[in-house]
Amino acid sequence: MAGGTGLVGGTLLQLLGGDTSYHRVTSLVRREVPTLPGVALQRVDFERLDQLVLPEVDDAFCCLGTTRRAAGSDAAFRRVDLDYVVAFARLAQRAGALRFLLVSSLGASPSSPFLYPRTKGECEAAISALGFTTVVIVRPSFLVGARAQARPTEAVALRVGQLIRPFLIGALRKYAPADATAVARTLVRAAATAPAGVMVIESDSIR
Numbered sequence: 001m002a003g004g005t006g007l008v009g010g011t012l013l014q015l016l017g018g019d020t021s022y023h024r025v026t027s028l029v030r031r032e033v034p035t036l037p038g039v040a041l042q043r044v045d046f047e048r049l050d051q052l053v054l055p056e057v058d059d060a061f062c063c064l065g066t067t068r069r070a071a072g073s074d075a076a077f078r079r080v081d082l083d084y085v086v087a088f089a090r091l092a093q094r095a096g097a098l099r100f101l102l103v104s105s106l107g108a109s110p111s112s113p114f115l116y117p118r119t120k121g122e123c124e125a126a127i128s129a130l131g132f133t134t135v136v137i138v139r140p141s142f143l144v145g146a147r148a149q150a151r152p153t154e155a156v157a158l159r160v161g162q163l164i165r166p167f168l169i170g171a172l173r174k175y176a177p178a179d180a181t182a183v184a185r186t187l188v189r190a191a192a193t194a195p196a197g198v199m200v201i202e203s204d205s206i207r
């Protein structure tokens with residue numbers, strides 16, 4: 001797991017840590033964090049994932065991500081949301097991973113004129129081209145959940161999303177906020193059931 005200290009990743013790690021179908025769960029972290037039952041923490045330098053060797057891996061889950069604001073520049077944002085994700089995928093692949101499960105975003109598209117969806121789209125394309133047996137890409141809308149640090153812009157977007165939710169029917173349903181716990185559950189289920197190939201789960205299919 002990469003991104004296991006985040007909103008989706010934290011919930012996902014709790015599920016995986018208690019999942020008896022996994023013999024071992026390892027969370028790659030960049031800082032000191034509290035331990036979780038059933039989860040081994042491994043401090044890593046995300047700039048040097050190419051030098052890391054992991055014991056045998058079956059499934060790799062990636063919930064990494066930052067914001068343009070937190071990263072400080074377009075390039076720094078892309079370093080995390082594209083380069084680190086691809087480096088993590090290559091690391092997992094070297095360890096024998098067959099399945100890669102990625103949290104991307106609603107609207108991800110390599111041809112988007114906007115930084116965030118374009119970077120997410122490029123990341124999806126890069127991961128899909130790596131040759132995993134199964135790639136699962138989940139594209140949530142705004143995430144709902146208890147975040148340790150409030151994000152003012154997200155809070156406003158979320159409030160708007162909740163207000164308009166009753167009107168989001170048919171093709172508009174994918175714009176409704178996505179529950180972070182439901183995203184995590186969707187990933188666990190997909191790891192166990194997704195067939196070979198690339199599977200994209202849009203926000204309105206997250207249960």
Ligand SMILES: NC(=O)c1ccc[n+]([C@@H]2O[C@H](COP(=O)([O-])OP(=O)(O)OC[C@H]3O[C@@H](n4cnc5c(N)ncnc54)[C@H](OP(=O)(O)O)[C@@H]3O)[C@@H](O)[C@H]2O)c1
Nearest residue numbers: 003004005006007008064065066103104105140141142143
């Ligand atoms: N938030 C939304 O509304 C939303 C909507 C659609 C899609 N998404 C995408 O869904 C995914 C999960 O989102 P989330 O809100 O659960 O994420 P989050 O809570 O912001 O957590 C992000 C994770 O990435 C790690 N990370 C961030 N910057 C890093 C860096 N420079 N080096 C190493 N690790 C770094 C964080 O580690 P630390 O704890 O050490 O910082 C954390 O584990 C992301 O890819 C995000 O872009 C989010």
